[in-house]
Amino acid sequence: xLGLLPGRDACLACxxxxxxxxxxxxxxxxxxxxxxxxxxxxxSFTAASLRPELARIVAECYLQAGDWDLAKDRxxxxxxxxxxxxxxxxxxxxxxxxxxxCLTKDQITLLAHATSDDRAAMARTAPPFQx
Numbered sequence: 001x002l003g004l005l006p007g008r009d010a011c012l013a014c015x016x017x018x019x020x021x022x023x024x025x026x027x028x029x030x031x032x033x034x035x036x037x038x039x040x041x042x043x044s045f046t047a048a049s050l051r052p053e054l055a056r057i058v059a060e061c062y063l064q065a066g067d068w069d070l071a072k073d074r075x076x077x078x079x080x081x082x083x084x085x086x087x088x089x090x091x092x093x094x095x096x097x098x099x100x101x102c103l104t105k106d107q108i109t110l111l112a113h114a115t116s117d118d119r120a121a122m123a124r125t126a127p128p129f130q131x
Contacts, residue, residue, distance in 0.1 A: 051096070052111075052119035054081050058096040059112040068097060099123075 057080050062071040075081060075093050083089035100108060111122055 050120070050123040051092070052123040053116070054092060055096050055100060055123060056112055056114075056119055057081060058093065059100055059108045062100065062108060063112055068101060072097060 058071065058075055061074045061080065062068060065071040065074060072093055076086075076089055079089060081089050081092045081096075083092055100111070103111065107122075111119060114122065
């Protein structure tokens with residue numbers, strides 16, 4: 001319970017843990033703080049790890065199909081990403097495709113045929129993508 005103590009400034013309140021916070025500090029806790037340049041960052045790396053071995057599979061399907069929609073259909077129809085659920089496969093495919101679509105065809109070819117160490121390095125250094 002928040003409450004004011006006698007003799008304390010009215011702008012200070014005591015939290016249940018006994019810490020004193022000003023109105024400004026409490027406002028900061030509930031106010032979103034946009035990035036200075038208003039850039040929107042997609043944090044999908046937290047939901048789907050880099051998984052360079054899966055990126056190779058999606059890259060190979062794209063190179064064979066020549067079209068992202070066809071590659072998506074092939075990956076999901078064959079369960080190429082070896083997911084237990086359809087929803088998991090769709091999520092993994094979507095995240096891989098959103099990353100790979102930012103690459104050039106030469107970069108996708110390199111990713112599809114590179115060694116595992118090279119794929120891991122490419123995954124870590126990939127540019128951010130837009131939503």
